[in-house]
Amino acid sequence: MSVLVFAEASNGKFKKAAFEAVTYARKLADKLSIECVALCVGTVNGAEELGVYGAQKVYHINNNNLDNFDSQLYTSVISQVVKKLGIKIVILTNNSTGKSILGRLAIRLNAGSISGVNAIPDTSAGFKVAKGVYSGKATALFELKTDIKILSVMGNSIGVEKIGSEVSVEQINVEVPVSKLDISHGKVSEGIVPLPEAEVVVSAGRGMKDPGNWGIIEELAKTLGATTACSRPVADSGWRPHHEHVGQTGIAIRPNLYIAIGISGAIQHLAGVNNSKVIVVINKDPEAPFFKAADYGVCADLFDVVPKLNEALKKFKSNV
DSSP states (O other), X not given: OEEEEEOOEETTEEOXXXXXXXXHHHHXXXXXXXXXXXXXESSOSOGGGGGGGTOSEEEEEOOGGGSSOOXXXXXXXXXXXXXXXXXXXXXXXXXXXXXXXXXXXXXXXXXXXEEEEOSOOBOTTXXXXXXXXXXXXXXXXXXXXXSSEEEEEOTTSSOOOOOSOOOOEEEOOXXXXXXXXXXXXXXXXXXXXOGGGOSEEEEEOGGGOSXXXXXXXXXXXXXXXXXXXXXXXXXXXXXXXXXXXXXXXXXXXXXXXEEEESOOOOHHHHHHHTTOSEEEEEOSOTTOTHHHHOSEEEOSOHHHHHHHHHHHHHHHHHHO
């Protein structure tokens, strides 16, 4: 029996989420005294590096038809590998890819599944695993009793660890169906850490008053090596792209540091960010709900605070 982790690559490269999932899978495999196996598909570079993060074997389906994500194709090839290798536990990342294929895989494999887990399962008496519920306000413990189990791991819930060494990559042959999708155009954001993987996020809201003022937010994010985000009204107004919208109806994130600037902190926004390890709020309204959720708060005009904060951070970094 083995734990299989699907390590997703984007443009041929693995991102932090893949390494987190491999580390999670290896820790679970060690707990059960079984093997941790990684699977990657399409064009990938450096697949042997997955061994550094815990994979004891790495399998690769080298087929160009898998370079572009297709949930039906991915479900088909992963399920074939599960059956071929006799896998009992499958680990996915809880990103858009994992969310798209988890349910399909569960049906095809007659498996029990839990999405968005944030802890290693308790296997002392059964198979129980924790995940956040009610927008992160509580934690529930779920038990899986099926023969095959599928989990998707929340980003930033398990730290990436180098707990192994590079391993050889073995090609595995399965049938790759013909895709029913016709992709006429694709655009991939490059040069930034995706929000679900970001460790530091600088976010802003309608308190910015005008999209032309966003320069101070981008400058602060650059200084911190952070990813930028925004509230829903900002995205809906076209000030910022929708892929930056965080909240209950946007992207749920859990960075190490979340800086909210000019955001009141409506419950829908808080639902998507309240799992952040540290929350810093900058808002001139002392009644802003966000202050109740903040670890640190600055009640002042953001146009005074943010430039000064950025200059102070630059000075600090130059002396380090």
